Amino acid sequence: MKAIVYDFTIPKYITAKALGKHFPSLYYGKPSALSLRDVEEPELPNDNWVKIKPILSGVCGSDMGAIFYKTSPSLTPFNSFPSVLGHEVVGLVTEVGGDVRKVEVGQRITIDPYINCEVRGRKTLCPACRQGMHSLCRYKAGSAKLGPGMILGFCKDLPGGWGESLVIHESMAIPISDTVSDKVAAMSEPLSVGLHAVLRQPPKNGEHVLVIGGGMIAYSVIAAIRLLEIDCHITQLSLLSYQKEMGLKLGVNEGLISREDLGALDRSMP
Template structure:
């Protein structure tokens, strides 16, 4: 996963943001020619472009505004920009949306019902737009169990449809100067943790969740297929959880093989 910052600024009362607009014609242009001409993937002629928008407003009193310090570039974001993504979530997405769901930032405004964070706090985002975020009571079965990423009500409640921040028109996204988030989504960052590490919280949490589901024994042998960001983080999570056994990692590129060795793979193959 890479990370980026927006170094330009919008006018007073406005923000710069990287926005995705729903346009079948623009989508087809990028889908057909974007691989050969990458410059077509972003700009006024493409679904994705840099725009200036009015500052977002708090949807309710238990929401806050966050100014991103760093924003992650997820593989799913790249697929959206390059028109390679699946249409599976299209009915559960609201347009236009601001990309970006991996973020570390500062709280710059709080609603009158917020109790969890204060202005000036440095936070990371749990991006799922689940029942607590949407003001839905009682929450769905998954949210009752704390499995907010599996929420069944992502098209209901007080905000527009969207699986997570970065795919909902009402929340904004991390690829902007400001976004709004429900206080339920925010987690404080310890003072000694650099932004460059904190930005990895959301993807590493996904990898750790996968590793925790493995009931391994010391004699087990694990095959890890793929050493992109998520694969490498899963490898690291397994070692951090105390698995000292054999891990064979499959990596396509040389830099991935080098990182797999650093992360503790026993054997790395192409």
């Protein structure tokens, strides 16, 4: 199958850091870590796994961080390469193992991309997985059956959504209703990040919330507050006018993008 493969190496990292400003192809051209390749189509490892054909797969900030070498190489113990990127996926189930009960062939699903103890086939769950906090699984640095990797797309043994096919443990599959479009479904993983943050400490009605940033997670926090119908005042601090526009569309009351905006707010505060 065809797939976009990311292959991090220290020499590529050093060369791009030194010369990437002048030769951007060091980030995404021939000499970069990224390439479209023919790779082997993954097989179901056992009867609890599901094969997926991706329909859409998002580009996460962490993918951009990897491609532009903004992610520190010190994190490599928790990733393994070469890997097929892509963890914001909506796709169709094309094959199910004999014991799979959650989804069936032809069903549209999105994916919880965390590679936890259950996915790793560990009989004894780590303390984090036992408490249901599987994103904090202790086995990010690898286990007997699968190499290092916190999420799908950053593990050499589990290709992500930037290829023609991928396999997931059935616990990672999240069925999608027909009323949700592919584009919206592909955003469920980043939305879940903002939703989780808001649910950890939901603002109360009437409170004033400051959201700093103009990236996907800032918008998923704003969207989550409004989806939960919390009637609080949201101020967003970002850098560019399109970021402000996007925030206002999602329900921000006040968008600040310049020092003047910030100064005016400062002066208006009690």
